[in-house]
Amino acid sequence: MERKGFFGRLKEGLSKTRKNITEKMDQLFKYHNEVDDELLDELEELLILADVGVSTTTKLMDKIRERVKAERIREAQKVRHVLKEEIIAILGEQEEFNPRYPAVFLVVGVNGVGKTTTIGKLAHMYQKQGKRVLMAAGDTFRAAAIEQLEIWANRVGCQIVRHTEGSDAAAVVFDAVQAAKSRGIDVLICDTAGRLHTKKNLMNELEKINRIIDREYPEAHKEVFLVLDATTGQNAVSQAKMFKEKVDVTGIILTKLDGTAKGGIIIAIKSELGIPIRFIGVGEGLDDLQRFDAQAFVDALFDEV
Amino acid sequence: MAFEGLTGKLQAALKKLTGKGKLSEKDVKEAMREVRLALLEADVNFVVVKDLVKKITERAVGQEIMQSLTPGQQVIKIVNEELTALMGGTQSKVNMAPNPPTVIMMVGLQGSGKTTTAGKLAGYFKKQGKNPMLVACDIYRPAAIKQLQVVGQKVGVPVFERGQKDPVQIASEALEFARKEQRDIVIIDTAGRLHINEELMEELSKLKSQVKPHEILLVVDAMTGQDAVNVAKSFDERLGLDGVILTKLDGDTRGGAALSIKAVTGKPIKFIGTGEKLEDLEPFHPDRMASRILGMGDILTLIEKAQASIDEKKAQELERKLREQQFTLEDFLDQLQQLKNMGSLTDIIGMLPGVDVQKLSAAGALNEKELVKAEAIIQSMTPEERRNPSIINASRKKRIAAGSGTTIQDVNRLLKSFEQFRKMMKQVSSIEKAMKRGRFRFPFL
Numbered sequence: 087m088e089r090k091g092f093f094g095r096l097k098e099g100l101s102k103t104r105k106n107i108t109e110k111m112d113q114l115f116k117y118h119n120e121v122d123d124e125l126l127d128e129l130e131e132l133l134i135l136a137d138v139g140v141s142t143t144t145k146l147m148d149k150i151r152e153r154v155k156a157e158r159i160r161e162a163q164k165v166r167h168v169l170k171e172e173i174i175a176i177l178g179e180q181e182e183f184n185p186r187y188p189a190v191f192l193v194v195g196v197n198g199v200g201k202t203t204t205i206g207k208l209a210h211m212y213q214k215q216g217k218r219v220l221m222a223a224g225d226t227f228r229a230a231a232i233e234q235l236e237i238w239a240n241r242v243g244c245q246i247v248r249h250t251e252g253s254d255a256a257a258v259v260f261d262a263v264q265a266a267k268s269r270g271i272d273v274l275i276c277d278t279a280g281r282l283h284t285k286k287n288l289m290n291e292l293e294k295i296n297r298i299i300d301r302e303y304p305e306a307h308k309e310v311f312l313v314l315d316a317t318t319g320q321n322a323v324s325q326a327k328m329f330k331e332k333v334d335v336t337g338i339i340l341t342k343l344d345g346t347a348k349g350g351i352i353i354a355i356k357s358e359l360g361i362p363i364r365f366i367g368v369g370e371g372l373d374d375l376q377r378f379d380a381q382a383f384v385d386a387l388f389d390e391v
Numbered sequence: 392m393a394f395e396g397l398t399g400k401l402q403a404a405l406k407k408l409t410g411k412g413k414l415s416e417k418d419v420k421e422a423m424r425e426v427r428l429a430l431l432e433a434d435v436n437f438v439v440v441k442d443l444v445k446k447i448t449e450r451a452v453g454q455e456i457m458q459s460l461t462p463g464q465q466v467i468k469i470v471n472e473e474l475t476a477l478m479g480g481t482q483s484k485v486n487m488a489p490n491p492p493t494v495i496m497m498v499g500l501q502g503s504g505k506t507t508t509a510g511k512l513a514g515y516f517k518k519q520g521k522n523p524m525l526v527a528c529d530i531y532r533p534a535a536i537k538q539l540q541v542v543g544q545k546v547g548v549p550v551f552e553r554g555q556k557d558p559v560q561i562a563s564e565a566l567e568f569a570r571k572e573q574r575d576i577v578i579i580d581t582a583g584r585l586h587i588n589e590e591l592m593e594e595l596s597k598l599k600s601q602v603k604p605h606e607i608l609l610v611v612d613a614m615t616g617q618d619a620v621n622v623a624k625s626f627d628e629r630l631g632l633d634g635v636i637l638t639k640l641d642g643d644t645r646g647g648a649a650l651s652i653k654a655v656t657g658k659p660i661k662f663i664g665t666g667e668k669l670e671d672l673e674p675f676h677p678d679r680m681a682s683r684i685l686g687m688g689d690i691l692t693l694i695e696k697a698q699a700s701i702d703e704k705k706a707q708e709l710e711r712k713l714r715e716q717q718f719t720l721e722d723f724l725d726q727l728q729q730l731k732n733m734g735s736l737t738d739i740i741g742m743l744p745g746v747d748v749q750k751l752s753a754a755g756a757l758n759e760k761e762l763v764k765a766e767a768i769i770q771s772m773t774p775e776e777r778r779n780p781s782i783i784n785a786s787r788k789k790r791i792a793a794g795s796g797t798t799i800q801d802v803n804r805l806l807k808s809f810e811q812f813r814k815m816m817k818q819v820s821s822i823e824k825a826m827k828r829g830r831f832r833f834p835f836l
């Protein structure tokens with residue numbers, strides 16, 4: 087009986103959360119004309135539900151409370167603006183991401199986050215800009231990963247360097263770099279096998295691949311993109327930390343933002359590790375990649391797109 | 392590792408309760424703040440956390456402290472009991488059809504691990520003497536069919552595919568084929584999709600009414616955050632799930648999604664995926680998941696893991712020694728060698744409760760190179776020294792360092808980390824013992 091009551095209450099509560107955040111925000115501001123604790127608590131809840139994480143949420147809320155006091159903010163509406171401002175301050179003003187050519191992108195991340203698909207989209211984006219693009223099929227581990235990338239290369243109409251499944255990933259990247267140089271490629275994009283950041287030997291392998299690019303192609307502009315799935319919770323921080331440690335991640339690509347997850351964890355990651363967010367994935371098609379825009383991201387966080 | 396400090400915090404908060412006769416509301420509230428934090432940082436859904444904390448608080452306040460427990464232990468016991476109960480008392484099995492074939496349908500978001508898990512399940516059933524078959528119904532993702540074929544081949548299970556044809560059509564043909572070929576289990580791999588994609592969710596509904604699966608399993612990435620409830624609820628409302636498989640638990644995620652999903656759907660978690668290899672599929676243990684979410688370390692898994700890679704007789708001997716606290720450097724050497732078979736040292740130590748992996752790493756205790764050194768040092772000791780390290784004085788240290796090609800500092804460091812290790816092992820053994828007696832005892836409380 088007791089258990090049932092618990093589940094019952096829970097279900098009720100959850101259907102509340104399921105209503106999207108706009109409704110919640112609207113309600114929030116309808117019922118709270120003035121700033122009070124309840125309003126602040128609800129804002130905090132919104133951030134947690136967006137996967138911002140407890141510590142970054144707490145930091146943000148402290149800041150909000152401080153500003154509410156210092157700036158004598160009375161209106162509830164104003165608090166929302168202040169919160170957005172603070173998040174944008176963390177994410178940073180949008181500097182254009184403009185690589186120098188020739189460029190090499192190494193794309194890394196845990197399993198299934200969308201690395202290969204993102205490479206297809208990236209290749210398409212640069213190809214459309216008139217760049218010569220080459221893909222390196224660096225996932226020699228997962229079943230049919232090479233075929234998967236090859237299909238994307240065909241769709242995009244770009245070149246690809248591939249070996250066979252089970253071969254050495256570092257060798258693929260080595261060959262791809264040589265090919266990029268001799269064929270006058272503008273953008274070389276290297277796929278890698280998905281790996282959990284806690285697997286030491288796999289992370290070492292990645293380090294080796296990264297070193298090969300540095301050694302063989304020092305004149306190229308290198309970017310290491312960490313792909314994160316927006317559905318991921320607090321573990322994304324751990325992922326970013328460990329990948330940064332091993333291969334010096336220079337940018338984040340946040341995928342699957344077309345779902346209901348908000349990807350708030352990137353706020354924590356930017357705040358703790360300072361890695362800029364470069365692109366977002368919003369679907370499975372070739373054109374479903376957008377440059378990251380902090381303002382738009384924050385608007386979406388509050389469902390104001 | 393983002394959460395390493397958590398265990399400590401929880402312990403610290405609960406320590407304050409020690410030495411009181413009854414749990415006051417204030418005490419419990421204070422402890423609950425840490426529990427709430429722990430749960431949220433583990434990605435348990437906010438609403439689930441709120442309800443759980445409320446329930447635990449109600450239960451804990453005013454409780455007499457059982458004679459055998461300290462107040463802190465009492466609270467941990469309640470928290471753990473509630474989490475375990477919520478996660479489902481016992482593990483459940485897959486529904487088998489009275490008249491084969493049993494049809495299993497795998498569903499989930501993109502990238503959650505359906506294809507690999509389908510292959511693992513097929514391998515799992517094959518090992519049980521069943522005659523499974525895989526069906527490729529992911530007609531969308533590039534090379535998904537090929538991936539399933541490779542996976543099927545690796546586990547020696549045939550894969551039925553019809554290219555990019557309509558999945559509903561493929562599945563019904565597959566069923567016919569399975570009956571003809573006397574396949575008793577049919578596992579259908581479907582394309583990953585968003586729970587809000589009306590068209591693709593409708594495709595699953597149709598697939599369901601066509602093949603009438605005995606088991607619809609939702610495959611969920613254990614690293615999923617707050618959104619897990621929305622996903623699970625949508626799939627359940629649309630299809631009526633029979634169970635959940637949690638994947639990628641071999642990482643350092645606390646896996647709070649497990650709790651959220653169980654709480655909203657009430658559906659059991661039937662298996663967990665713990666690696667990329669096709670045999671890395673394990674039955675789900677609610678109690679272990681509870682302690683993982685709370686960051687209390689996965690003691691039982693550790694012990695099982697140790698037993699799987701250490702041979703039976705040695706394991707028993709080790710267990711005895713641990714209990715009797717007779718663990719020597721000789722055993723340590725043995726352990727170091729065995730540890731290599733168990734996987735990364737950091738992974739293993741991370742499973743111990745109350746162990747701050749970061750601190751240990753910083754202290755150099757987990758450096759694999761150090762291990763090689765450690766081996767050399769112990770090998771340069773006499774049996775007497777290995778049994779009783781307290782006799783190792785300055786001149787002995789000098790000899791050992793010379794013999795192993797290391798320095799006296801190295802020898803000192805090893806002796807120190809042996810002491811640490813012994814302390815950790817002491818924790819394991821006392822907690823395990825307590826668990827066997829059906830009661831939680833934390834040595835640090």
Ligand SMILES: Nc1nc2c(ncn2[C@@H]2O[C@H](COP(=O)(O)OP(=O)(O)OP(=O)(O)O)[C@@H](O)[C@H]2O)c(=O)[nH]1
Binds near residue numbers: 198225342343501532
């Ligand atoms: N809805 C949605 N799905 C995406 C997005 N990006 C990738 N996906 C899907 O996520 C799934 C996994 O994508 P992959 O590109 O294979 O991911 P990966 O990281 O290369 O996976 P591994 O190589 O297996 O580690 C596929 O079904 C993709 O179509 C996105 O932005 N939105």
Ligand SMILES: [Mg+2]
Binds near residue numbers: 279
């Ligand atoms: Mg891939």
